[in-house]
Amino acid sequence: MALFKHNKPDPQSEAKALRADTTGQLDMPFLLLVVILLIIGLVMMFSASYARANWDTDGRNSAYYFVRQAGFALGGLAAMLLVGRLNYFIWYRTAILILGVSIFLLALVPLIGVEVNQAKRWLRLGIQFQPSDVAKLGVILSFAAMMSAWQDKMESFRYGVLPYVIIIGLIAGLLYLEPHLSATLIIGITGASMMLLGGTKKRWLLLGALAAVLALFAYMQIKGYAGERFSVMLDPFSDPLGKGYQGIQSRYAIGSGGFLGLGLGRSRQKYLYLPEEHNDYIFAIVCEELGFVGAVGIILLFALLVIRGYWIAIHARDRFGTLVTAGIITKLALQVFFNIGVVSGLLPPTGISLPFFSYGGTALLLQLFEMGIVLSVSRWCVNKDAVGRRQA
Numbered sequence: 001m002a003l004f005k006h007n008k009p010d011p012q013s014e015a016k017a018l019r020a021d022t023t024g025q026l027d028m029p030f031l032l033l034v035v036i037l038l039i040i041g042l043v044m045m046f047s048a049s050y051a052r053a054n055w056d057t058d059g060r061n062s063a064y065y066f067v068r069q070a071g072f073a074l075g076g077l078a079a080m081l082l083v084g085r086l087n088y089f090i091w092y093r094t095a096i097l098i099l100g101v102s103i104f105l106l107a108l109v110p111l112i113g114v115e116v117n118q119a120k121r122w123l124r125l126g127i128q129f130q131p132s133d134v135a136k137l138g139v140i141l142s143f144a145a146m147m148s149a150w151q152d153k154m155e156s157f158r159y160g161v162l163p164y165v166i167i168i169g170l171i172a173g174l175l176y177l178e179p180h181l182s183a184t185l186i187i188g189i190t191g192a193s194m195m196l197l198g199g200t201k202k203r204w205l206l207l208g209a210l211a212a213v214l215a216l217f218a219y220m221q222i223k224g225y226a227g228e229r230f231s232v233m234l235d236p237f238s239d240p241l242g243k244g245y246q247g248i249q250s251r252y253a254i255g256s257g258g259f260l261g262l263g264l265g266r267s268r269q270k271y272l273y274l275p276e277e278h279n280d281y282i283f284a285i286v287c288e289e290l291g292f293v294g295a296v297g298i299i300l301l302f303a304l305l306v307i308r309g310y311w312i313a314i315h316a317r318d319r320f321g322t323l324v325t326a327g328i329i330t331k332l333a334l335q336v337f338f339n340i341g342v343v344s345g346l347l348p349p350t351g352i353s354l355p356f357f358s359y360g361g362t363a364l365l366l367q368l369f370e371m372g373i374v375l376s377v378s379r380w381c382v383n384k385d386a387v388g389r390r391q392a
Contacts, residue, residue, distance in 0.1 A: 026084050027312055027378030033305040034080070034356075034371050038073060040298065041357035045069055047264060048285040049278035049359060051271045065278055065359055072361030076368030083372025084379070091373060092148065092320050095141035099167070102138035105131035106174040113178070119351075121178045129362035132183035135171050137370060139187055140194070140327035142167065147198035148320040154199030161204045164195055181219065182338065182350035188212060190331045197326055233348040246281065249274040250343050253284040261291030278359045280351060283343045299340070302355075306333045312378045321377040328370045 046066035053064040061067075091098075105123060109131055113120040122128050146163060153159035168191050175184045192205055236244030236251070253269040256262065267288045270277045277285055287295045309329030316322040332355055339354040341347035353360055355367050 024379035024381075026375045027308070027381065030305065030308045030312060030371075030378060031084075031375060033301060033308060034368070035077075037298075037301055037305065037356045038077070038368075040301075041354075042066070042070060042073055043264075044282060044286055044289075044357055045278055045359055047267065047289060048270050048282050052278055055272060068361055069359055069364065072364050073368075076365045079365065080368040080372035080375065083369055084375035086372075086376055088321060088324065088373060088376040088380075091141050091324065092145050095138075095145035098134075099138035099142040102131060102135040103170065103174070106135055106171065109174070110177045119178055119180065121180050127362055130183075132175060132178075132180055132187075133363055133366050135175075136183070136187055136190070136331055137328075137366065139167065139171065139191055140324060140331065143191060143194045143198070144320050144323035144327060147194065147323055148318070151199070151319060155201055157204070160195070160198070160200040161208075164191055164200075165208070167191075176219075180351075182352045185350070186331060186334050186338070186352070189334055190327055193330050194323055194327050197323060233345060236345070246275050246349070247345055250281055250284040251345060253281075253288040254344060257288040257291045257295075259292045261287070261289050261294055264289050280339065280353055280358060281343055282357050282359075283340055283354055286357070299336075302333075302336045306336075309374055312374060312381055315381040316377050317380040321380065325374050325377045328374055332367075332370075 046063065049065040050062040053066070054062040057064050108123060109120055112123065114122040114124050114128060116122060121130050121132065123131055143164060146159075147154060150159040168188055171187060172184045175181075175187075192208060196202070196205060232239060232243045232247060236247035238244060240248055249269055253267065253274055256268065262268070267277075267285050269288055270285050274281055274284060283295070283298075286298060290297075306329055309325060309332070313322045313325035313329065316325060335352055335355050338347060338350055338352045339358075342349055342352065353363060356364065
């Protein structure tokens with residue numbers, strides 16, 4: 001049985017909603033938390049990247065990565081506020097199209113993708129981006145749309161299991177060709193959580209979880225490097241100058257930060273000792289410069305953002321708004337958890353960036369776009385009576 005009960009979208013009421021003059025206010029606590037995390041993220045990205053930028057530009061521009069990231073951040077903020085003013089039923093109508101485009105882009109990666117660090121995960125079509133990021137949003141939107149349309153049929157295998165397994169399986173197969181295990185995990189867990197909220201019977205989800213564990217085990221056997229990552233995670237000093245090097249340097253950064261940190265800009269590991277210091281491993285630099293206090297403070301900000309996001313999901317006016325918001329916030333929470341787990345040595349390296357912090361312009365742009373969708377849903381939560389009068 002679904003955890004949240006809403007009326008499924010009706011074509012006539014949906015059309016009225018799309019024409020409605022929505023004047024609800026954006027959820028200010030959620031917006032404020034996003035802006036705070038974005039500002040802190042930009043500051044830390046500049047601090048973590050200027051040594052690398054100075055090296056990569058032969059001393060010409062220490063702010064190279066920061067300027068690029070700041071430009072995408074401004075564009076992302078504009079996109080977030082614009083999307084926040086739109087009616088989120090637009091995504092109900094375009095969900096399957098977005099999913100189809102994302103699958104098409106994933107299919108292009110093995111053919112014309114850009115290879116970085118022995119993985120072909122990027123496309124360069126004017127700008128360089130990872131289609132897996134688009135696929136994550138496509139899965140969330142399409143799952144929410146289908147679960148809303150099939151609300152009364154979700155306990156059946158045909159409507160509550162089969163279409164979602166097909167979609168996840170197809171995307172997982174395309175990601176296997178890159179390979180991109182971390183994206184597969186996030187999409188799979190996010191999709192499963194939405195199925196639980198949408199009303200899929202728990203026995204199907206338990207069988208799916210068992211199948212996923214077996215598939216992961218098989219993946220580790222086929223892809224030998226995946227098993228090696230677990231071994232290196234447990235004992236990085238077994239290969240200190242090879243596969244364990246990055247984990248060791250990350251631990252040095254975290255440990256040297258102590259309780260209060262070395263101070264903003266005073267990191268030592270960012271001087272080309274720690275690889276990916278401004279990207280996947282930026283949280284290690286956060287720990288080194290801001291210490292335990294600063295790291296916990298940032299984790300608390302993420303926790304508050306996730307809690308507020310789920311509050312918006314629970315108070316959404318309809319099933320689609322609830323599921324979309326819950327999916328986006330779950331994906332965000334998973335990325336934060338996996339990134340910090342990898343950086344701290346609790347999880348094997350997976351190549352997952354830290355939202356709002358890690359360098360990556362298109363990824364940041366899409367993250368803020370998704371926050372705009374949540375803000376759009378929030379507009380219908382703050383003034384329900386006014387919305388009801390407009391739709392009456």
